[in-house]
Amino acid sequence: MMTVDDLFVLLGGAGSRQYGGEAVSQLAHALQAATLAVEAGEPATVVIAALFHDVGHLVGEGDQGQADRGIDERHEEAGAEVLRPLFGDDVAETVRLHVAAKRWLCFAEGGYWDSLSRASKVSLGVQGGPFDAAQAAAFRDLPQADAAIRLRRYDDLAKVRGKGTPGLDEFRAWATRLRADA
Ligand code: FE
Numbered sequence: 001m002m003t004v005d006d007l008f009v010l011l012g013g014a015g016s017r018q019y020g021g022e023a024v025s026q027l028a029h030a031l032q033a034a035t036l037a038v039e040a041g042e043p044a045t046v047v048i049a050a051l052f053h054d055v056g057h058l059v060g061e062g063d064q065g066q067a068d069r070g071i072d073e074r075h076e077e078a079g080a081e082v083l084r085p086l087f088g089d090d091v092a093e094t095v096r097l098h099v100a101a102k103r104w105l106c107f108a109e110g111g112y113w114d115s116l117s118r119a120s121k122v123s124l125g126v127q128g129g130p131f132d133a134a135q136a137a138a139f140r141d142l143p144q145a146d147a148a149i150r151l152r153r154y155d156d157l158a159k160v161r162g163k164g165t166p167g168l169d170e171f172r173a174w175a176t177r178l179r180a181d182a
Pocket of ligand 1: 029
């Protein structure tokens with residue numbers, strides 16, 4: 001099992017690792033997503049979910065452009081597995097559902113698909129595409145669906161090259177507090 005410190009080391013080391021086909025590094029993407037969550041007044045569970053939502057890309061083999069080769073590495077499952085023992089089910093399920101939230105938004109919200117980055121459109125294809133009505137209804141019934149949809153919106157906006165954010169250390173207190181509560 002990883003520790004909270006391990007997670008910070010892993011993410012801190014991802015500063016030079018490109019985030020899939022996006023214009024920002026994995027670290028910048030994580031910091032932008034978490035900062036948007038803080039600015040929106042989210043609880044610590046969603047802030048920490050935002051910070052670590054893509055940690056599944058950094059464990060194991062990591063993201064080597066699989067989506068472009070038609071492979072779904074299911075990074076949301078890997079991330080949830082790492083986070084669950086540390087931060088509990090709320091954080092883990094919010095992270096696990098952030099891909100489902102994209103599929104739901106494509107079903108439920110006109111114009112959402114158009115707003116996605118090229119890399120997100122490519123990965124949507126290998127992740128199963130937009131939900132149909134039955135899948136959408138089942139997703140909406142899950143307790144963490146709302147939080148996952150909000151996380152998804154921060155995720156989508158967290159791809160701005162050169163955007164200034166607080167540093168990774170600013171989020172240590174959030175993680176330590178949440179770890180103590182979990
Ligand atoms: Fe992301």
